[in-house]
Amino acid sequence: MSPAIAIHLKVITPHRILCEADAAEVSLPGLDGLIGILPGHRPMVIALGEGTLTYRADGEVEAHEVRGGYAEIRGDQVLVFTEI
């Protein structure tokens, strides 16, 4: 099985697209703590709490504050719906 190289991350708020990137790893603030996602993750639905969403793309780490909402992991796509 060839592992997927990147996760396509898309963070959307009701006001704008916060970020859209191909990330090597993503970390989401779940209700009970951080949840790390690597390529090839199982499908998952996560409710988000308040905290910092970070992802690593091209060796650089980016961070965004998020509050509430949810994330859906399907295939190599991570869709995050959040406030702010």
Added chain:
Amino acid sequence: MPNLIDLRRRIKSVKNTQQITKAMKTVSTVKFRKAQRGVLEGRPFWHEAPGVLGQISAWAGAGAHPLFAVRAEKRVRVIVFTSDKGLCGAFNSNLISKALEFIQAKAAGAEVKLILIGKKASNFFKKQPFPIEKAYADKTDCLGDADFAELAGRLSRAFTFQETDAVYIVYNEFKSVLAPRITTVRLLPVARDAAAPGFELSAPDWEPAAPALLTALVPRYVEDQLRHVYGESQAAEQAARMMAMDNASKNAGELIGDLVLVLNKIRQAGITKELLEIISAVEAMKE
């Protein structure tokens, strides 16, 4: 031939009207810009969210959350979004006729209750035989989060206690400045659109466990969707008013042009007549 004083008066009145329509256009342009920004910024979110929620509902199964339950539609609620004020072209009339069509179709097989937003819808459906559950007919241009939370709560409760089997929304979606698109969406139950692609059978992991997650997620979604639809309707209303007032100003301009032409002709005719009289008088005196 109309007399000069009447014509002048008429021109003045048309000019006044034009001034008003121009002012209204300016006002709605400003309001429109604001509403449009909100709607366009929210588009990506609303482009994706219903599909994802539908997918989640399909994964979780219809029994996982009260608002997921798809039942035979025996009692239906329809929410109609219109505006309070007129002077926005066919914005309300088109929507109301489409809504009526939709409601009549639904009423054939179910008991329909209406929730009306905007004075125009309230005034129209008062005369129709369908029961109105609630009508927001005053100051609907400044409905706030509290109103939508209340409405979403009321609908969710009614749905959970099986007082209603489906909730539909009929509204003007802001498509372009030229014309809105009348759209009908189903608010409840939250279920996957049968035509939506990309369905995967393998159930996902839930974090936290499905019940807790869905409890946090679904009511919020219903509320947000109402708010989004309201935003669309507002933007479409302002766009429609902007266009209507622009047309009115243009028509007034044309009318003024025509009237001024007539006025000048009459004035000219008057002057010519007077000149002729003077000249002929002078000629007569010479003899």
